[in-house]
Amino acid sequence: MRRWNGWGDEANDMPLPEHGQQFVAERIGAGQHLPDASLAQVLEQVPASRLVAHPLVVLDAEDRVRHARGQSLPDWLAVREGRFGVFPDGVAYPQSAEDIRALLAYAQEHDVIVIPYGGGTSVAGHINPDESAKPVLTVSLERMTQLTDLDTESQLATFGPGVNGPQVEAQLRAKGYTLGHFPQSWELSTLGGWVASRSSGQQSLRYGRIEQLFAGGTLETFAGPLEIPTIPASSAGPDLREVVLGSEGRFGIISEVKVRVTPLAEQENFYAVFLPSWQQALGAIRALTQAKVPLSMLRLSNAIETETQLALAGHPAEIGLLEKYLKLRGAGEGKCMLMFGLTGNRTQNAASYKQVKRLCKPYRGVFTGTILGRKWAEKRFRLPYLRETLWQAGYVVDTLETATDWCNVDSLLNKIETSLRDALKDEGERVHVFTHLSHVYGQGSSIYTSYVYRPGGDYATALARWKKLKYATSELIVRNRGTISHQHGVGADHAPYLPIEKGPLGIATLKALAKHFDPEQRLNPGKLLQD
Amino acid sequence: MRRWNGWGDEANDMPLPEHGQQFVAERIGAGQHLPDASLAQVLEQVPASRLVAHPLVVLDAEDRVRHARGQSLPDWLAVREGRFGVFPDGVAYPQSAEDIRALLAYAQEHDVIVIPYGGGTSVAGHINPDESAKPVLTVSLERMTQLTDLDTESQLATFGPGVNGPQVEAQLRAKGYTLGHFPQSWELSTLGGWVASRSSGQQSLRYGRIEQLFAGGTLETFAGPLEIPTIPASSAGPDLREVVLGSEGRFGIISEVKVRVTPLAEQENFYAVFLPSWQQALGAIRALTQAKVPLSMLRLSNAIETETQLALAGHPAEIGLLEKYLKLRGAGEGKCMLMFGLTGNRTQNAASYKQVKRLCKPYRGVFTGTILGRKWAEKRFRLPYLRETLWQAGYVVDTLETATDWCNVDSLLNKIETSLRDALKDEGERVHVFTHLSHVYGQGSSIYTSYVYRPGGDYATALARWKKLKYATSELIVRNRGTISHQHGVGADHAPYLPIEKGPLGIATLKALAKHFDPEQRLNPGKLLQD
Incomplete structure (x- = not known):
């Protein structure tokens, strides 16, 4: 059963090793656990629906609760506290294009706002209903999966x-x-x-x-x-x-x-290489990318993320051995982990591996084979469960991401990390911040920064801290040649920053398109474009 | 000096070997040469300009002649006959973005139509002025080259x-x-x-x-x-x-x-492989593409194009030897030439070459090294000069191109070739038609078909024949899941077929964008969108 108030299936989790919890506590202090609301408490708040009956539209309160929020940090806090604010007035589950067209006709006839809903995984407020004089219908596409x-x-x-x-x-x-x-x-x-x-x-x-x-x-x-x-x-x-x-x-x-x-490829492996410093690591990943080596993945963690990942990996004895070996080979403190994937036929993969070796050599890369890569691949979709684990331990985790040209990657990354690290200084709070580059292009790279902070004594403080962290850093990104999002989209949370990126005529162009396709502006208002 | 009535520089040409001319004559009959107009005759026709003076705008007749037409077949016929019909009222040569903005302001102030002009190489009527009550200004960007x-x-x-x-x-x-x-x-x-x-x-x-x-x-x-x-x-x-x-x-x-x-790459080579039949050649090129082998070019000529290219190559003795060798190795009549390019570092190129060998083996590819590839690379930009050569010999050549999914490539290619080959049958005229695939994707391929026909006794006949060839085949392409253009654009000539490809809402969307950026519709009217 999918969690109503968090990520993924109730049967899955991502436990934190004891050492890991200690690692976080040392960096930002002891956890502060906030109480969770129950589903029953939330269901009580759901108001009567304003929608006219329709065979495709379900008005059930639990359906409405389960489709009211995504997975942004404000969503998380609202759901855990049980303060949803607004619920959709109903949820429709079309099974065909005809059903969708019928729902659009219904929306037009009865003056209804429509929010399309996929997996509900938005981390930018894409699927949240806003306060509105018109009833809101969420259209979930979960029955169209063939x-x-x-x-x-x-x-x-x-x-x-x-x-x-x-x-x-x-x-x-x-x-x-x-x-x-x-x-x-x-x-x-x-x-x-x-x-x-x-x-x-x-x-x-x-x-x-x-x-x-x-x-x-x-x-x-x-x-x-x-x-x-x-x-x-x-x-x-x-x-x-x-x-x-x-x-x-x-x-x-x-x-x-x-x-x-x-x-399906004949062969797929993920390898980990350690570079002695961030500058060498940057040099290596750029060289690999710009040489157009046919790799299937490149992912570079900066020194703090490398340290954090090794700390949270569990198996401290094995990790200790690995770190000794790396130090011996020249990758000690400040080392950065670069993961690369080879997917394809054996001939091609062998040639690519040879090239990676050659191109990493000037940057003193230490190759450690496929063990860490295999572990990464096994857990690659488990990381979102970590928010639950950290929450239980009394911490809040969120991420911020952008992309920029190579000449600006290092500078922007430092600005982002500094902005986040210092954001709660006035409250005497520390923030644990770490970054990786996970999508690379000849022209530049994505920058993906995670940050862990303490919620304070109540939900209002937790949200206020998030706003401090998020708003200043988002503004900084678009003022410094970064995109407001490389992979999460705009939604509601990034919409205020889009005009800086797209420019006045660019925003006017998107508005003209919205008006063209949806003259009465019924579709997902406030998302992507603020008005 | 650039030719005023044809392709490229007057110092360049692409001579046809005697054997080549004979090859064409055998297929479609003796050439029919039409008389060319002189520049002086054309200059006499240029009417007075309707434009108000502006420091950036040149009203000189020769400037207006040289920017009146592109390189489509109707353009060619109009220019050679000296019947331009419409000339722009002036040509501007901006040197900066500020100049361009000044010209747009001027156009707005004086109710002027504006046609942006790059190299004047459109083969679809992109830069031709239409008859208009408003004066027409062509904006040539030839001074902005830094x-x-x-x-x-x-x-x-x-x-x-x-x-x-x-x-x-x-x-x-x-x-x-x-x-x-x-x-x-x-x-x-x-x-x-x-x-x-x-x-x-x-x-x-x-x-x-x-x-x-x-x-x-x-x-x-x-x-x-x-x-x-x-x-x-x-x-x-x-x-x-x-x-x-x-x-x-x-x-x-x-x-x-x-x-x-x-x-710049360490190494670049182009190789020719011959496949015994079109079906085997199609299998090979699709296999190479879908295996994502890092090649820099793939170009496959069908049997008639292969035969035509070898005939027009000159050096009949050497070609004869090559054909004997190919026949011995199983690639006789019906053989198809596949050219591939390797560009990159030596390690990568060697690995890719190995893969090409392996993937072509089941299709019985006969490798002939880099000689033909080198010849192709030397002459790769000379082919447009062939229109002049064939014209002098009394023939008209034009091309048609599209792209479609792999499951449709063979079928659409056959339909296109048949449509062209039979288009002039009612006049008892033959058309020489041949095709290559030169841009390949995992999903499908471009189809590039050349056709040579005789102009008849006068320009009107030459144009009427082209219309028969072009119109029916363009309609056929968009009715059969092809794009109206893979690489030449829409312009005026393809605009009537775009609605079938884009659909009514698609066309309305493009019109909404045109209206958004250019509310008074001054920019290049009739191109891309018919209205």
């Missing part, structure tokens, strides 16, 4: 939009294929959501971002269906796929997605 | 929009870099034109299409400048780069382009 066509010659698969990561891969693997799209939210997030929010997976280096995987499909809009044919590449005017990608439910509801798939 | 910045860390270069292929490469090569964008029009076409028309180069397999190379820049519009920052990848809403790409002068004038560049 692989309806697989063209093996063109390597194209057609899916319903609500299919989640495991469902995508299970259906493709049965036929020898993979989509290769593995965001950290993969267990719950959906194909339609990935497209709507321009998602990027951990192996985008091989498979591409969702922009490269999305070949076509249909967006149901208030102006009619936008049907995008699958064409491998075209110079026939602006690419309309790009209007669907990143539309975040503002332009329409995706009813069908066609994606480019790949036959 | 490399103004090279960020070697982020591998980003900033150029003026009017820089042509040789100017791009010369400026980058001096610093050890390449853009790697080599369309056949490279000698004359410009970076701004590539972006505006979504161009694709011969080595897009390694470097990407212009969509992948274009990192940001500025579009000057009637609604203000659209400034797109360079960010390596982003999930912050729809990507506005994609609004500039393919905008074909309808939304604004590109004043600056930032592109992703690559250090």
